[in-house]
Amino acid sequence: MPADFAARSVLAATALLALGSLTACEEQIASAPYLAAFNEPEILRAEDAGAPPNARPGSCWGRHVTPAVVETVSEQIMVQPPEVLADGTVIAPGIFRTETQQRIVQERRELWFETPCAEVWTEDFTASLQRALKVRGLFYGSITAAPDARTRAAIRRYQSAEGLDSAILSLESARRLGLVAVPREE
Template sequence: MPAYFVARSVFAVTALTSTLCLSGCQQTIADAPYLAAFSEPEILRAEDAGAPPGARPGSCWGRDVTPAVVETVSEQIMVQPPEVLADGTVLSPGIFRTETQQRILKERRELWFESPCEEIWTEEFTASLQRALKVRGHYYGPVTGTRDGRTRAAIRRYQNTGGLDSAILSMESARRLGLIAVPRDTI
């Protein structure tokens, strides 16, 4: 077999492998915002350790934690002024020290809210949620009945309009979407 034929075959296989890898990477890159930012959120039962105090037994809870916003400010403080002659000649430069301070601009916030429990999250419930969010312009994917990254992103977009920045569906949002009945005593 001629050497140039072997080299061309190796080149063709390498090019094909690279193309396949890149096409796979493009899919991963396109899905990255959904996969990385919206990992499965944690929903706690009232009986679990770490649940909010005073939670009604049998209820489930989500938690939204907003981190603190901290600003770091550095200042140059003159310790010794420069020595300068009348003609502008610098005999010795000024001496400065740097002081760094951190200021909290916005405090850390932890918000607990009631959420539908795991047993409610059937395929039918999830498909109904996807349809309700799609009609309101928050869900962009196909209705699959799977609680995936796109669904969690749509939940976050929908709830963000009401001030809750969480991918965990709140009971209040589920009621507003018509997915869970409103208790009679609140009507």
């Protein structure tokens, strides 16, 4: 039994060390300035430069850009045919050149969508969002009330099922989750 206990202790210590290393890596990645664009999605107010045209004053907007899909095709083009005798003997092989062409299979798309503004993102709102996503099996971990990487990943999972592959919460998604009031028709 003592040998079994020692083996379990070593295994537990190794697991704790690995967990600590992962946490340190997550903190380093989150604090790396060159990765800020990946960590924090950009939300623009209607009054900001670069906001979508015809945006309602006071509204906030998220943008999702889908890059173009480019296909590269290479083919061999015969420049000079081979010289072959009647008996099949090759005197001179054929000469080929390679031509490479690129074509756009799918155009770049830019999608603007309305999102809750910064003043809506209180700790209570974020905690409610995390709970709503957790109930749907999309948020993993404990409720922290912080709009962290786990929250953004859960938002992306929720919205991708609706056709929006973005970590920025759309106003429509917030309404479907019951976090933002649906406007009344007058």
